[in-house]
Amino acid sequence: MAEILLEADNVGLTYHQPTGETLAVDNITFSINRGEFLSIVGPSGCGKTSILSMIAGLMEPSHGKIILHSNHRPGYMLQRDHLLDWRTVEGNVLLGLQVKRILDDNTRAFALSLLDTYGLSDFTKSYPRQLSGGMRQKVALIRTLACSPELLLLDEPFSALDYQTRLKACDEMYGIIRNEGKTAILVTHDISEAISMSDRILVFSSRPARIKAEHQITLSAGNTPLERRNSPEFKDYFDIIWKEIDHEH
């Protein structure tokens, strides 16, 4: 039986600004099972990122609660890789371990083995500026994985990449996340990306964010996001979700 990793119970968030207050997230309830890949899609500015920030513990929900059944803090991937230019690839990958003061022989070996497994071992001594956009994003993912999070939060991690690189990076990241047996929540405005990667999709309404629809994604073909895009059901999911988001405008 599937085991629940995260529960969001009636979560709401209000932003305060000098000009007034905004209800950004309203009454969100969902849960995610271990090993599941969940995507959140919705119109831009609807509060998708706020949900991730609350799950990551960067913001407290104004009401409701979020329960994470894990001893590890979720790993967060931002839109841009934010690799530190003055550190080598190795130094960047070890950053999280250093910050958490858990860098020892074991954790270092683990982080380096990830670089090795995912084809970056030749670049451990390179500086980020020597890497391509796709490789940089992969290093950022490994930096996140090095801290052994059970839950990964992906905030439009491919949006800074060009289309070609984006599809490739998508495939690679998906492979890594599946291979490492991680649970993931992907926030994106790209419907195809969400369908091609996810087991389940939550469609958010425009601000204040509410869950408008939920889709279990079952595609008959393919193991990688790129192949999954060729499934006959892909287009149907796309049309339904497109309409759901489009009606918001």
Added chain:
Amino acid sequence: MNTNAMSQEHIIYLRGIRRQNRTVSFFRYFILIAAVALWELAARLGWIDPFIMSSPSRVWDTIIRLYGDNELFHHIAVTMLETVVGFVLGTILGTLIAVILWWSRSLARILDPYLVVLNALPKIALGPILIVWFGAGIKSIIIMGLLISLIVTVMTVLAGFNEITDEKQLLMRTLDASRIQILTMVVLPASIPTIMSALKISVGMSWVGVIVGEYLVSRAGLGYLIVYGSQVFKLDLVMASIVILCVLAAIMYYCVAYFEKRLIKWRDWA
């Protein structure tokens, strides 16, 4: 690159670049040599009065005489010491203040108008006060050199700190970093290029502070030589001191620039 595979076009292109570089360095030296020669010629032919305008040969003789009297390096050492101490202290103190202001956004907001006013104030106006407070000696001169670069350093470095994107700091927070860790692992290293360019500015500022300080009080140093020379109407001495100052300021600037290049070698990978 494979030289055999170079096309004719590329060879011409490279030759063009080399020619341009040669032209630039030629004119750099040419201007210096021509100016010195013209100055000497004008003095010899009586176009200008060498007693007031001096001349390259008289400047050279003066430098040799100072050297012979064992005075040259004494004066250079005094001025260099004051400048280096003033500028290093100014940079350290300025960076430290910038760190404090980065740390507390409220404090930065409170102090902002004071910084703006202090920045606009000609620090040289404080000279006489410094002499009263710290005595007519090397201490006042160093403080002058420090003060004149301090506010600029604070403002440049703080602006550099604030430029480090919020998102980089967000990344650190997702990794559970404390503010100290954000400061030492992201903000400071990312600001090294800014700090280095602040250094390049403040090294020049410190020279100004020290020379003015020496004008006001001192019994040694290049600023002292300039004032003394003008008072006893030894313009050779004044010119010689200025020439030495030029050389020293250039050397110090290139030292900072070299240091900068060594420190941020990751920048070479663009």
